[in-house]
Amino acid sequence: MDLSTIHPKVTPIYQTSVFKFEDLNAIQEYIDDPQSRYMYSRNGNPNSDELAEAVSRWEGGAGAVATGSGMAAIFAALMTYCRAGDHVLCAADIYGGSAALLNLELARLGITVSYVPFEELYDLKTHVTLATRLLLCETMSNPLLRVVDVARVATECHAHGLKLVVDNTFASPVLTKPLAYGADLVMHSVTKYLAGHSDVTAGAVVARTTEDAARLRQIGTVYGLTLSPMESWLSVRGLKTLRLRMAAHSENAWLVAEFLDEHPAVEAVYYPGLPTHPQHALALAQGGGRFGGMMSFRLADDAAVINRFMQRSQRFPFAPSLAGVDSSCSHPLTTSHRALTEAQRAELGITVGLVRLSVGIEPVEELLADLAQALE
Template identity: 75%
Template sequence: MKIKPKITPIYQTSVFKFDDLTELELYFGEPSSRYLYSRNGNPNSDELADKVNEWEQGAGAVATGSGMAAILAALMACCQAGDHVLCASDIYGGSSSLLNQELSRLGITVTYVPFEHLYELSPFVQPTTRLLLCETISNPLLRVADLQRLAQECHQHSLKLVVDNTFASPVITRPLALGADLVLHSVTKYLAGHSDVTAGVVVAADPALAARLRQIGVLYGLTLSPMESWLAVRGLKTLRLRMREHSANALAIAEFLQQQPAVRAVYYPGLAAHPQHELARAQGTGQYGGMLSILLADDTEVVNRFIRACQRFPFAPSLAGVDSSLSYPLGTSHRYLTSEQQAELGITVGLVRLSVGIEPVEELLADLQAALQSL
């Protein structure tokens, strides 16, 4: 009886069998014809990479063991010792730590470009500069990069544009279609969506760059496991529906928080008052994602009271699951920046980041109202 599963099975194996030496030689002649060792590739991680590649309309992708591994793969695909990279100042703290602490040891240097100077890179470009790393929607202040304009500026200087699309997801923005060379995701967040997977993906616009990514994935041991890949593919199937609910809930909450006396500022690109609102609308699909940040009083005790009072927004360091949560950038994602860097970026004591889930919005609003009334 021939078995035809509707869903790809979990290939929970570290190795694959060969009948004889002839089969082995066939594999090395054409590695894509079959599987050898799960670090080199397995049906589940390839399925995830292919699905995200399809979403992002790329030429090829690799699935990695985490979002950080995806960032590493993207950077190493373009750089070698002695090279220089540019990085938007508004960036995930883990990205800057990787550049500052580890890639610097390999002889790769970095210059950070303030958001307001992203489209005039001449003063920052060196003869060895290879790329610019940025985020579609920045963490944690939700600034929106004009990717088409940025791609034109990068290519004018023969730089690759590498975009972290985690906050937006391909439902909202597809960076490769706007001129980016590499796009990456922490699959842990929206793509998997249920806070039960740790994974990453990098997608390339160019086949040669895609092949280089695959080589890096194998040699650095970055390939994602079968089980995590399978879970992430399952999550991807509801991505479009989840993003619609995340976005609708976040907009309602952002509009509510704008009216609250205890909230000094709300950072969300869906608000008309957001500096890049029109760009976000034009570059996206009329959705703005489920992430927003608020500014409370710059008083640790006020922030602590708010965190303790929130019942539907548990304090957790990650984001983008179907269940809402909150985080504290100064003490988690951006704690290793210098105090000067934190101040320049606007990451202060009172900044709280909300990851808005897909629960009934009236329950989330009631919870936030009660928490704010306790301040």
């Protein structure tokens, strides 16, 4: 059969590490224009390129790179702008893995970091030095769901000559597109909402300019961050239902947040969809009327209480990740944010009693019934 006559609707999985060349002329063609064909899957492959292009379209970017994990995406984003001797600003409300990368590994490369309290993100003058290159923040912070005004932060960063890198994992481009508000790079743990089914580990970084997009691709190739064909294919498949899933996540989470907000055992609920949330109006405008599927709530600061809740719940298993179609819970103090210092955790209010929920797309009445019995 002539393979040129086959036109699949879905891109096949190019499960190969290397591609063939006809002769020396063909390899020279690749050397002259690496975008003309494929050579080695680490340099790029049809599946990872398809995912990168899809995420870039979602975010309205000029180009992207797909990476082996969300952590790889954060690293690629930071290395786009930083070198030894540079200084990075990071929002104090940040994923613990991001803090670990900044504190442990970038320090070894001669890159220093300072943390900016949430209240000071829109006035950076006391934090900026001559060596400062960028600010890293999250659209919705992990785990307390504080919402950043991306347009205001971008204006403040650019006034100081800084780049703005935004982790958009919690919101997804269905809710917020940071590049449209002035961000320079936006990154995702594709593992979470973009793939959506808890069966992929992947990341992506999207650039606002073609120059930064080219730099991202170089970093992905040289550091070996490029995502494998199979993981890329699964991520693209998941991405096709992102809009529908985010609508269901958001609707369920809003009802769960209302339930928890009224429960006597719950001391506080952190969800931007609640009118009592400090950034509710901003989240409403920036999120297009939806607030996502992530929230945290506070029980008594007693490990026995948390253990009883986790042991009783059947629909929110303790699984330290998030954003799958199936609901889950996590414990920031002992998992995602354990790399933060004790002082950082205390300042953010990350204590034993804080539980993070990732609300899935199951029938919401089943989720509410499970929470009711688990909190008895």
